[in-house]
Amino acid sequence: MTDAITDQIEPRRAPRVGFRAVLRAIIKHKLSRVGIIIIIMLVSMAAFAPWLAPYDPNKQDLYHVLSGPSMEHWLGTDNVGRDLLSRIIYGARVSLMVGVLSTLLSATIGSLIGLVAGYKGGVVDMVVMRITDTFMCIPWLVFVLVLAAALGPGLINIIITLGALGWTGFARIIRGQVLMVRELPYVEAARASGATGRRIMFKHLLPNSVAPIIVASSITLGLFIMVESAAAFFGLGAQPPTASWGKALRTGYAYLEIVPLFSIAPGAMITLAVLAFNFLGDGLRDALDPRLRGEGEKL
Amino acid sequence: MSALLDVKNLQTYFITDDGLVKAVDGVSFDLREGETLGLVGESGCGKSVTALSILRLIPNPPGKIVGGEILFEGRDLIKLSEDEIRAVRGNRIAMIFQEPMTSLNPVLTIGRQVSEPIIVHRNTSKEEALKESIKLLTSVKIPAAETRVKAYPHHFSGGMRQRAMIAMGLGCNPKLIIADEPTTALDVTIQAQLLELMKNLTRDYGTALIIITHNLGVVARYADRVNVMYAGRIVEKGTARSIYGDPRHPYTIGLMASVPRLDQDTKTKLVPIEGQPPDLLYVPPGCAFHPRCIYASDKCPQVVPELRAVDANHEIACWENVKK
Numbered sequence: 026m027t028d029a030i031t032d033q034i035e036p037r038r039a040p041r042v043g044f045r046a047v048l049r050a051i052i053k054h055k056l057s058r059v060g061i062i063i064i065i066m067l068v069s070m071a072a073f074a075p076w077l078a079p080y081d082p083n084k085q086d087l088y089h090v091l092s093g094p095s096m097e098h099w100l101g102t103d104n105v106g107r108d109l110l111s112r113i114i115y116g117a118r119v120s121l122m123v124g125v126l127s128t129l130l131s132a133t134i135g136s137l138i139g140l141v142a143g144y145k146g147g148v149v150d151m152v153v154m155r156i157t158d159t160f161m162c163i164p165w166l167v168f169v170l171v172l173a174a175a176l177g178p179g180l181i182n183i184i185i186t187l188g189a190l191g192w193t194g195f196a197r198i199i200r201g202q203v204l205m206v207r208e209l210p211y212v213e214a215a216r217a218s219g220a221t222g223r224r225i226m227f228k229h230l231l232p233n234s235v236a237p238i239i240v241a242s243s244i245t246l247g248l249f250i251m252v253e254s255a256a257a258f259f260g261l262g263a264q265p266p267t268a269s270w271g272k273a274l275r276t277g278y279a280y281l282e283i284v285p286l287f288s289i290a291p292g293a294m295i296t297l298a299v300l301a302f303n304f305l306g307d308g309l310r311d312a313l314d315p316r317l318r319g320e321g322e323k324l
Numbered sequence: 325m326s327a328l329l330d331v332k333n334l335q336t337y338f339i340t341d342d343g344l345v346k347a348v349d350g351v352s353f354d355l356r357e358g359e360t361l362g363l364v365g366e367s368g369c370g371k372s373v374t375a376l377s378i379l380r381l382i383p384n385p386p387g388k389i390v391g392g393e394i395l396f397e398g399r400d401l402i403k404l405s406e407d408e409i410r411a412v413r414g415n416r417i418a419m420i421f422q423e424p425m426t427s428l429n430p431v432l433t434i435g436r437q438v439s440e441p442i443i444v445h446r447n448t449s450k451e452e453a454l455k456e457s458i459k460l461l462t463s464v465k466i467p468a469a470e471t472r473v474k475a476y477p478h479h480f481s482g483g484m485r486q487r488a489m490i491a492m493g494l495g496c497n498p499k500l501i502i503a504d505e506p507t508t509a510l511d512v513t514i515q516a517q518l519l520e521l522m523k524n525l526t527r528d529y530g531t532a533l534i535i536i537t538h539n540l541g542v543v544a545r546y547a548d549r550v551n552v553m554y555a556g557r558i559v560e561k562g563t564a565r566s567i568y569g570d571p572r573h574p575y576t577i578g579l580m581a582s583v584p585r586l587d588q589d590t591k592t593k594l595v596p597i598e599g600q601p602p603d604l605l606y607v608p609p610g611c612a613f614h615p616r617c618i619y620a621s622d623k624c625p626q627v628v629p630e631l632r633a634v635d636a637n638h639e640i641a642c643w644e645n646v647k648k
Contacts, residue, residue, distance in 0.1 A: 210427040217379055217421075218414030218441040218492065228440075232431040 050312035057308020063301035071117040078111035082268045091284050100290050104276060113290055115268035120298060123184055123253040123262070128246045130188030132238055135195025136231065142196065143203025143234075144226050154200065161193045166255055173261035180263050183256055187249050198241055202234035209233075240310045247302030254295045270294050327354040327395075328499055328532050329378070334392035336370075336377045339385065345604045347373040347387070349556040352631075357499065360526065360533040362547030362564065364540060364579075366601045370556040371536045375502045379419060380409050397499065414441040418493035422505035424486035428477035434461070434488050435473025441495040460491035464521060483514035490522060494529065501526065502534045507542065519546055540583055544568050549637075552576050555602050555612035558631065562638035572647070573640045574617045611642070619644045 051057050070077060079099070080086075085106040086098070093101045100109040142153040169186050176182040206212065207230055215229050256262045257271025265272075270291040277288030336348040348370045355361050363371045376382050377389055380401060394401040396417065401409060413419075418441070421427040428437055438460055439453035446453070454473060461469035464487040477485060486506065493501050503522065507515035523546050526533045537543060543550050543564060550567045552560040552575065560573035571577045578597040599616040602608055608615050614624035623643050631639040 210421050210423045211429045213381065214419070214421050214427045214489070214492075215429070215440065216413070217381055217419040218495075219410050219412070219444050220414075220440065221410065221444070224444070228432065229429050233429065 047309075047312045051305075051308045054308035054311055056304040057312075060301040060304030060306075060308060063297055064305060067117050067121060067298055067301065070114050071121045074115045074118060078108075078114045080108040080111045082107060082111040082115040083266045084108070091280055091287070093284055094286065101284055101286050103273065103287055104280060109273070109287060109290060112268040112273060113270065113294055116270040116273065116291065116294070117298075119180065119257075119263045119267060119269040120250045120253060120271075120295070123180060123187070124246045124250040124298075124302075127184045127187035127191065127249045127253075128242050130184060131191030131245065132195050132242050134188060135192030135197075136199045136235070136238060138192060139196035139199030139201075140203055140226055140231055140234070143200040144207060144222070144230060146204075150200070153196075157193045157196050160190065163190065165190055165252060169252060169256050170259060170261065173256060178261045178264060180267075183253055183262050187252060191245060191249065194241060194245065195238060198237050199231075199234050202237065203230050206230050206233045236313050240306050240313065243302050243306035243309055247299040247306070250298050250302070251295060328357045328359075328397065329355040330393075330395040331374075331378070332393040332395070334374065334377060334394065335390045336373050336382055336387060337390050338387045340605075343605050346556050346607065347604060348377060350392075351553070351556070351558055352392075353551050353558065353561065355500070355532050355534065358526070358530045358532055359549065360523070360535065360547045362543030362550040363534060363536045363553060364538065364543055364550060365553035366538060368601060368604065369553045371553055372504055374553070375419065375504050375534065375536055378502065379413050379417060380404075381413075381419075411445070414493075414498070415445040415496045416498050417500045417502065418496070418498040420486075420489050420493045420501060420503040420506050422508050424482050424489060424509060427489055428480075428485055430477055432476075433473060434475050434477065434480065437477075438473070438488060438492045438495065441492060445496050456495070457491065460494055461488065463494070463525065464488070464491045466491070482510050483518065486510060486514075486518055487521070490518070490525070494525060494531075497529060498531060500532045500534070502536070504536045505538070506535065508537070508539070515542075522546075540579060552579070555607050556604065557612065557641065559613065559642070560638075560640045561631070562635070566635060566638045570635075570638075570647075572634050572638070572645075573642050574619050574644070574646055575613050577646065578616075619646050 051061070086102060086108070087106045089095070089098060089102045090106040091102065091104055092098060095101070098108050098110065100113065103109055103112065138153060138157070142150045168190060169183070172186045172189075173182055176185070212225060212229050215225050220228070253262055254271030254274065257269045258275045260272075260275070262271055263269040273291040274288050274295070277284070277291065280287050331354065332352050334348055334351045335346070338345040338347055351370070351374055353361070363374065365371050373382065373387075378394055378396075378401065380389070382389060389402055392402070396412070401412065404412070428434070435454050435457050438457035439450065442448055442453040442456050443450065448456070458469045458473055461472060466472055466484060466487055480488065506522070507518055510518065519542060522533065525531070535542065535547060547564045550562065550564050551558045552567070552573065554575050560567060560571070560576045567576065568580075571580055575597070578595070581595040582597060584594060597616055602612055608625065610623075610625040610627055611617070611620075611629050614620040617624065621644060629641045629643050631641045633639050
């Protein structure tokens, strides 16, 4: 899974472009504009859930169990009579929280590991990168299931598990960048002015290597939302009664023939979120690489 | 006055897959306080490696200082620990690099970068270091330094960046500045300004200066003494006056003859040195210059000539007695 990410982002020089130029390029990129709109929508859903949701997500309406869409319940109700729309709005919180935190965690771990491997080089690099390769071989979902089984289900454990697995792609990207940046004259100049290894790593190498991490983060975020939903599907994510898309999908699956919307709606939300972050990732990649700028228009 | 820097028989080799490259092979020279030394030679003759060896910045592997001594203020830099040499870099000895366009970090402001050596070595606060860098930038004649410290390198022109680099080098008031091709990438007018500036600053601060260059004109004007290098060795050394007025080594004579001069008749032909500088993997035996030398005798391919005095303060490594 991470291979796909690594391959999309070949190591390249951080283009010297202003923040505004990048922002303009992202907005010009049609797909990423769609992505941004969806992401803003999802974030507002998560942030303003208590005001947006028509009902308390845990309140049961036992007169309407497994009802289809109606004026009272726009998306219908679930098997215990809770309003589906409200649960989907609240479910954005779980998905986004898991996505953002686990991406942050794995990007941080990966950047540090890649930075050290790239800077130290030689044996350290060899050993660290072989460990990375080993981690890359682990099938994610199985590992998530095993670790969640060992640690017990719950959101925090899912985040930790994703962080512990997802860093490999980031480590490879940063290492590739660092290998290139560390040969640049300003790094030698810093060394010649007496800077310590740590100073060179964090002041000179890291800031000049992170641009592709932003792109990878966006794509990884979408991926993690999907993995979280999959884990929830197997009952390992958020625990009842917390509203979660993956769990709703799972429960609704059993009633597919009676109320299809019960599983289709959360499924659509998952797809939408993953797509949105991928679109944004594509836009970011093109925006950060001036050579590709303008090509987004053709999409 | 004792020497500030005394390099004795420095040998820096690179171990490559193709074989051993003796980039610097037995180089000795010394430098007094406040003096300016020119290190001249073609590309790949070992000038830059000599400079990097002094600060122990040779990437290892593949490079390694295999022999010799580098005495600076009485201490052998080769024997210092990693922490001790770091305290020398940028503090006692500063280095200015040849690529002003890429020698500054694009994501840090000029102020931050000029402050860097001061923060590293002086343990001052960021604010104080920034104040200091404004002074430094003013001293290298960057106008409106108070606002320019907030600028990023891409806001600066090549000449301004090189000025910022010089300011960075001066930060800790070093005893020695090594300038590696400091003006190569710049316009001639800017070159002259910067060299003049460096000369004045080193005079004011009493800093010794090593200028590494392939530009003989630069050395003629600004250096007190000159070392001419060829294939990892010094082939001629002396005062700038004696070397320009009376070059004795066939290589130096050849170098001078291949520089176009305005005061020459345009009908006078330039006399280039025939052949290519040697591949350091296969340095010719004996005197490395003999395949290209028009004065070469039978002895030249057999025995490596050592430096010998031909005059007071003038040495050459050549078996022949050539006069221009």
